[in-house]
Amino acid sequence: MLNYLWAGMILAGIFYGAVTGRMAEVTEGALSGVKEAVSLCLTMAGVMALWTGLMEIAGQSGLMKKAAGLLKPVIRFLFPEIPEGHPAQEDISANMIANFLGLGWAATPAGLKAMKSLETLNRTPGTATNAMCTFLIVNISSLQLIPVNMIAYRSQYGSANPAAVIVPAFLATAVTTVCGVAFARVAAGRKAG
Amino acid sequence: MMDFLIFLSNFIMPLLIFYIIGCGLLSKQPVYDIFIQGAKKGLSATAELLPTLCGLMAGVSILRASGFLDDAAALAGSVTELFGLPAPVVPVIFVKMFSSSAATGLVLDLFREYGPDSRIGWMVSIMMSCTETIFYTMSVYFMSVHIRKSRYTLAGALFATLAGVAVSILLAG
Numbered sequence: 001m002l003n004y005l006w007a008g009m010i011l012a013g014i015f016y017g018a019v020t021g022r023m024a025e026v027t028e029g030a031l032s033g034v035k036e037a038v039s040l041c042l043t044m045a046g047v048m049a050l051w052t053g054l055m056e057i058a059g060q061s062g063l064m065k066k067a068a069g070l071l072k073p074v075i076r077f078l079f080p081e082i083p084e085g086h087p088a089q090e091d092i093s094a095n096m097i098a099n100f101l102g103l104g105w106a107a108t109p110a111g112l113k114a115m116k117s118l119e120t121l122n123r124t125p126g127t128a129t130n131a132m133c134t135f136l137i138v139n140i141s142s143l144q145l146i147p148v149n150m151i152a153y154r155s156q157y158g159s160a161n162p163a164a165v166i167v168p169a170f171l172a173t174a175v176t177t178v179c180g181v182a183f184a185r186v187a188a189g190r191k192a193g
Numbered sequence: 194m195m196d197f198l199i200f201l202s203n204f205i206m207p208l209l210i211f212y213i214i215g216c217g218l219l220s221k222q223p224v225y226d227i228f229i230q231g232a233k234k235g236l237s238a239t240a241e242l243l244p245t246l247c248g249l250m251a252g253v254s255i256l257r258a259s260g261f262l263d264d265a266a267a268l269a270g271s272v273t274e275l276f277g278l279p280a281p282v283v284p285v286i287f288v289k290m291f292s293s294s295a296a297t298g299l300v301l302d303l304f305r306e307y308g309p310d311s312r313i314g315w316m317v318s319i320m321m322s323c324t325e326t327i328f329y330t331m332s333v334y335f336m337s338v339h340i341r342k343s344r345y346t347l348a349g350a351l352f353a354t355l356a357g358v359a360v361s362i363l364l365a366g
Binding site for chain 2: 005006009010012013014015016017022025026028029030033034036037038040041044045048049050051052053054055056057058059060062063108111112115116118119122125126128132133135136137139141142144146147149150153154157158159160162163164165166167168169171173175176177179180183184187188
């Protein structure tokens with residue numbers, strides 16, 4: 001997907017630049033683009049180090065386990081099809097916590113593990129179960145407590161208050177998740193009923 | 194409304210840091226040593242991001258420098274501005290469905306052009322934080338267990354994304 005998107009961007013840009021006579025600007029743009037990528041990564045590195053360092057403390061002092069306990073009723077509500085005590089519950093909660101805390105690279109492995117556990121409950125191989133659909137929709141609607149990357153980007157580009165985005169972003173993400181869950185509920189109910 | 198949200202936002206990070214380190218101390222953990230371990234993970238994750246960002250920022254910069262981005266956005270914007278959606282934001286919404294990092298490239302471009310605290314800057318800041326990459330997530334997750342029929346997943350994901358766009362416009366004012 002990204003291969004075509006990336007190639008398309010560059011080819012379209014160069015073609016359009018040739019037509020509109022902006023070839024010098026195109027070269028200049030490519031060079032300034034990579035320069036910016038490097039300085040952005042330097043800012044990001046600091047923010048990420050701070051965040052993952054804190055998360056490591058949270059993990060080792062048992063805060064993550066406590067969070068998983070709090071999530072239990074939520075998971076029972078979202079995925080009533082999963083039998084109590086099934087490993088899928090645990091995998092889903094690990095994925096949700098990672099997403100919630102903005103640890104994207106930890107979320108994907110946990111999410112794939114959750115899909116494998118959900119597949120063991122699937123009686124129609126090749127077709128998604130209700131639980132799988134709900135799980136994907138909740139993932140795509142992005143439940144995030146602190147948008148760590150966005151704060152880093154905003155600070156790099158001179159925002160007067162980079163962290164000001166936290167609460168508005170949380171409100172927005174709550175709305176998307178509620179909409180997604182409601183949609184999944186209605187869609188699942190119609191099939192079952 | 195926005196002022197209150199900003200006020201609240203200012204408190205969250207410091208309180209969270211206080212809480213995490215406090216809990217670490219209470220459970221008698223060597224908090225600083227653990228912090229260093231974790232920070233290393235974050236640094237290597239960022240280092241892995243650099244090649245991706247270089248590629249994408251070069252791509253977006255080429256597209257912008259050629260004038261393509263502005264012209265395409267202006268075209269789409271003539272319709273979307275009726276709904277309060279500024280033209281430059283339109284490409285972000287579509288690209289985000291396919292690739293989060295490519296959308297990030299566009300967002301950074303908007304930050305440089307308009308500033309992160311402008312109305313457009315706010316809108317994309319919120320938008321990027323409340324939706325995920327639809328097609329990427331669906332293909333990776335479903336492929337991993339050989340699901341071909343995804344049923345209502347795509348419709349639900351698009352619905353949630355649409356809600357996210359609407360809320361971002363409202364919150365950015």
